Amino acid sequence: MADYDVIVIGSGPGGYVCAIRCAQLGLKTACVEGRETLGGTCLNIGCIPSKALLHASHQVHEVHENFSKMGINGVEPDVDWTQMKSYKDDVIGQNTKGVEFLFKKNKVDWLKGWGSIPEPGKVKVGDEIYSAKNIIIASGSEATSLPGIEIDEKTVVTSTGALELDAIPSEMVVIGAGVIGLELGSVYARLGTKVHVIEFMDGVTPGMDAEIARQFQKILTKQGLEFTLGAAVQSVDTSGKKAKVTYKLKKDDSEHTVEADTVLVATGRRPYTDGLGLGDLGVEMTNRGQIKTDDHYQTNVGGIYAIGDAIDGPMLAHKAEDEGMAVAEILAGQAGHVNYGVIPGVIYTHPEVASVGKTEEQLKDEGRAYKVGKFSFMGNGRAKANFAADGFVKILADKDTDRILGAHIIGPMAGDLLHEICVAMEFGAAAEDLARTCHAHPTYSEAVREAALACGDGAIHA
Numbered sequence: 092m093a094d095y096d097v098i099v100i101g102s103g104p105g106g107y108v109c110a111i112r113c114a115q116l117g118l119k120t121a122c123v124e125g126r127e128t129l130g131g132t133c134l135n136i137g138c139i140p141s142k143a144l145l146h147a148s149h150q151v152h153e154v155h156e157n158f159s160k161m162g163i164n165g166v167e168p169d170v171d172w173t174q175m176k177s178y179k180d181d182v183i184g185q186n187t188k189g190v191e192f193l194f195k196k197n198k199v200d201w202l203k204g205w206g207s208i209p210e211p212g213k214v215k216v217g218d219e220i221y222s223a224k225n226i227i228i229a230s231g232s233e234a235t236s237l238p239g240i241e242i243d244e245k246t247v248v249t250s251t252g253a254l255e256l257d258a259i260p261s262e263m264v265v266i267g268a269g270v271i272g273l274e275l276g277s278v279y280a281r282l283g284t285k286v287h288v289i290e291f292m293d294g295v296t297p298g299m300d301a302e303i304a305r306q307f308q309k310i311l312t313k314q315g316l317e318f319t320l321g322a323a324v325q326s327v328d329t330s331g332k333k334a335k336v337t338y339k340l341k342k343d344d345s346e347h348t349v350e351a352d353t354v355l356v357a358t359g360r361r362p363y364t365d366g367l368g369l370g371d372l373g374v375e376m377t378n379r380g381q382i383k384t385d386d387h388y389q390t391n392v393g394g395i396y397a398i399g400d401a402i403d404g405p406m407l408a409h410k411a412e413d414e415g416m417a418v419a420e421i422l423a424g425q426a427g428h429v430n431y432g433v434i435p436g437v438i439y440t441h442p443e444v445a446s447v448g449k450t451e452e453q454l455k456d457e458g459r460a461y462k463v464g465k466f467s468f469m470g471n472g473r474a475k476a477n478f479a480a481d482g483f484v485k486i487l488a489d490k491d492t493d494r495i496l497g498a499h500i501i502g503p504m505a506g507d508l509l510h511e512i513c514v515a516m517e518f519g520a521a522a523e524d525l526a527r528t529c530h531a532h533p534t535y536s537e538a539v540r541e542a543a544l545a546c547g548d549g550a551i552h553a
């Protein structure tokens with residue numbers, strides 16, 4: 092008899108959700124985690140701590156920008172960085188302990204230590220070897236750096252070090268205008284740091300709907316972030332008092348240097364599969380270092396599955412969670428499935444940016460006939476009352492059938508607003524379906540309805 096029906100390696104959002112669902116579906120399940128707390132990158136050094144710092148720094152921004160406009164005077168924030176970090180650590184603790192509680196509640200065994208797979212059907216943790224009918228790898232990802240740039244997590248940091256800086260820097264260079272660079276760049280800009288973002292491509296957040304990306308860059312520039320686009324960072328020299336970042340502009344090959352106390356390298360992440368023993372097992376990998384799987388998350392080795400950042404697709408916690416639930420259902424004999432056409436993406440800056448489905452550029456490339464419904468938060472009463480009228484909702488719908496193909500929002504609570512559109516897309520809804528749904532007044536969500544109306548006979552408040 093095998094010790095377990097399922098052993099999940101890694102307890103990030105992919106792994107822990109998968110383990111809980113396996114247990115709920117009657118499979119005897121364990122989850123291997125070597126970190127001292129459960130929850131993986133997301134809960135310990137990623138999504139959750141960064142959201143705590145984004146929340147705290149946003150309050151500072153509100154005091155500076157908007158309090159006096161509302162007649163609240165005499166508030167001068169005195170930021171206690173040590174306390175802000177300890178608030179963030181407390182939030183992490185509440186979340187990681189929450190997962191531990193859920194494991195106990197669902198009878199998932201936590202096998203403490205780093206796991207490896209000595210042979211199919213076996214998982215080694217420390218000196219112990221456990222047998223499992225199925226092994227699910229949910230080992231996540233790690234930050235990448237650029238050739239020749241050494242990360243010390245003090246002066247030259249990844250997102251991990253950026254959450255733990257000893258002091259708020261006076262100048263920070265951010266390499267990469269992707270999600271991490273802009274979220275953490277925003278945190279420090281709001282706390283008074285002069286933030287300079289250097290990006291290789293000609294726009295921020297490559298791959299995002301271009302109209303939204305342009306507006307996003309404009310708003311962030313207004314908030315004090317400086318951008319150098321079309322620039323490839325060459326080196327970072329940390330031998331002096333300040334770090335010197337050298338970059339080359341693509342347009343004329345000219346070389347420039349900028350100094351900073353802290354350099355945040357946010358140039359992407361790669362799958363983390365070290366120490367699992369996949370090479371010896373003959374598990375097939377892609378040329379991008381991802382574990383190759385079929386539609387059922389099965390690798391080429393029987394009984395070994397993989398999900399989340401370690402396989403193909405966007406490196407997003409919720410994509411990993413959905414894959415975790417799908418593979419659990421498949422192993423329990425159900426029809427687990429993920430709809431990759433409706434995976435939302437959110438950037439938690441202020442305003443937030445949220446996207447689902449196709450961008451306008453993708454629809455053009457596909458030669459698809461589409462229509463655009465747009466609505467600015469300037470026409471939304473609630474947004475105006477809350478100093479949150481920067482931004483707009485954009486819905487892309489099929490020109491003939493009106494079916495929603497994509498949606499992109501920059502504005503207040505965009506990440507939450509997006510989900511009514513996600514649900515609509517799951518049901519194959521038309522923009523008119525959203526437009527005919529009564530939306531409470533005054534809410535931000537009225538802007539979504541107005542954008543849907545704009546796909547038809549027109550918005551009311553535009």
Ligand code: NAI
Binds near residue numbers: 292296436
């Ligand atoms: P990213 O892939 O989003 O952005 C990296 C950026 O660095 C790109 O814009 C790229 O063009 C630029 N770059 C690469 N080499 C460069 C060079 N030599 N000089 C200048 N720029 C250069 O990667 P990021 O921000 O590190 O995030 C990693 C992963 O984590 C992503 O998959 C992201 O989706 C995920 N993540 C998601 C979050 C969310 O959903 N809110 C939050 C944080 C991370």
